[in-house]
Amino acid sequence: MIPPDADNMFSTATGMKLTVDTDSGKFRIPRLMIHFESFETANDWVFAVAIQESTFNVFEHKTGDENALQRYDFNYHNLFEWDLTVNYHLKPGQGILFRPWLFHSFDMGLVQNFRLLETPTII
Numbered sequence: 001m002i003p004p005d006a007d008n009m010f011s012t013a014t015g016m017k018l019t020v021d022t023d024s025g026k027f028r029i030p031r032l033m034i035h036f037e038s039f040e041t042a043n044d045w046v047f048a049v050a051i052q053e054s055t056f057n058v059f060e061h062k063t064g065d066e067n068a069l070q071r072y073d074f075n076y077h078n079l080f081e082w083d084l085t086v087n088y089h090l091k092p093g094q095g096i097l098f099r100p101w102l103f104h105s106f107d108m109g110l111v112q113n114f115r116l117l118e119t120p121t122i123i
Contacts, residue, residue, distance in 0.1 A: 030106030037100030052109030
């Protein structure tokens, strides 16, 4: 379920040139474990819309690694190895734009994800 003018909609809202990946618009029930989304480049984005109430949590590993660009070979099931750095409560219809390589989780509810590919501006 990708809106017909999604590229323009997301680009206008963010002020960045974004293309919605064809693998977007899927609904999913989040898993409680910490993870990161698939990504192709460090310029990728994810926009998640809460269909049901949810909390988006961002984590940092106890080693100090903040994202999968730094390191990703961790035990994602052992919460004692992780520090919660921030969380956002999302009501139905609210969304959050984040980098897919952040260690994160959604704690409940149904979300719809859009994978956005940023075209870097060349000056």
